[in-house]
Amino acid sequence: xxxxxxxxxxxxxxxxxxxxxxxxxxxxxxxxxxxxxxxxxxxxxxxxxxxxxxxxxxxxxxxxxxxxxxxxxxxxxxxxxxxxxxxxxxxxxxxxxxxxxxxxxxxxxxxxxxx
Amino acid sequence: xxxxxxxxxxxxxxxxxxxxxxxxxxxxxxxxxxxxxxxxxxxxxxxxxxxxxxxxxxxxxxxxxxxxxxxxxxxxxxxxxxxxxxxxxxxxxxxxxxxxxxxxxxxxxxxxx
Numbered sequence: 001x002x003x004x005x006x007x008x009x010x011x012x013x014x015x016x017x018x019x020x021x022x023x024x025x026x027x028x029x030x031x032x033x034x035x036x037x038x039x040x041x042x043x044x045x046x047x048x049x050x051x052x053x054x055x056x057x058x059x060x061x062x063x064x065x066x067x068x069x070x071x072x073x074x075x076x077x078x079x080x081x082x083x084x085x086x087x088x089x090x091x092x093x094x095x096x097x098x099x100x101x102x103x104x105x106x107x108x109x110x111x112x113x114x115x
Numbered sequence: 116x117x118x119x120x121x122x123x124x125x126x127x128x129x130x131x132x133x134x135x136x137x138x139x140x141x142x143x144x145x146x147x148x149x150x151x152x153x154x155x156x157x158x159x160x161x162x163x164x165x166x167x168x169x170x171x172x173x174x175x176x177x178x179x180x181x182x183x184x185x186x187x188x189x190x191x192x193x194x195x196x197x198x199x200x201x202x203x204x205x206x207x208x209x210x211x212x213x214x215x216x217x218x219x220x221x222x223x224x225x226x227x228x
């Protein structure tokens with residue numbers, strides 16, 4: 001399967017703990033995106049990378065969130081000092097391109113539950 | 116913030132009928148995309164229509180775009196049970212800005228056998 005993969009698929013943590021998610025994009029894709037989706041809502045853009053450079057960050061992304069894509073391949077999203085409001089599905093997507101936002105290929109998501 | 120807003124929020128039709136969903140957005144766009152999401156296959160891209168296009172077809176899908184009204188519609192013809200899913204429109208405001216690709220809240224479509 002050469003699609004986008006995410007790990008773990010589910011994560012349950014206690015408030016205040018740190019969590020890290022991993023995304024492996026489609027190998028030839030230079031762009032990688034992170035989104036957050038809560039129940040009954042559409043995905044909300046968090047950030048994106050073009051190769052290893054983080055080019056945009058949403059105003060939704062607080063200082064507790066950090067994302068990296070160290071070699072322009074896989075990416076990690078870390079949430080520090082988790083809060084109950086962080087409970088959501090975290091989606092990763094990848095695409096080819098250099099301008100604008102074209103067709104994106106999504107992974108299955110990581111469902112985070114903060115107790 | 117979510118720019119796109121789909122209408123209706125939920126739609127239930129009989130298999131074989133056509134389904135129409137609408138999307139309205141607020142700012143000028145570079146392109147508009149439709150995605151489908153179900154529990155089995157996650158979020159899947161269906162079709163992209165650019166701001167200078169008015170209509171686009173892909174199989175049983177037909178998308179229209181009216182930039183003067185800031186609206187789009189997705190028509191699924193001859194619906195099948197497998198079309199049961201949530202459908203989202205997503206807009207690219209252009210320039211690769213910090214809003215990214217912005218999604219609406221979706222239309223939940225149920226196809227009754």
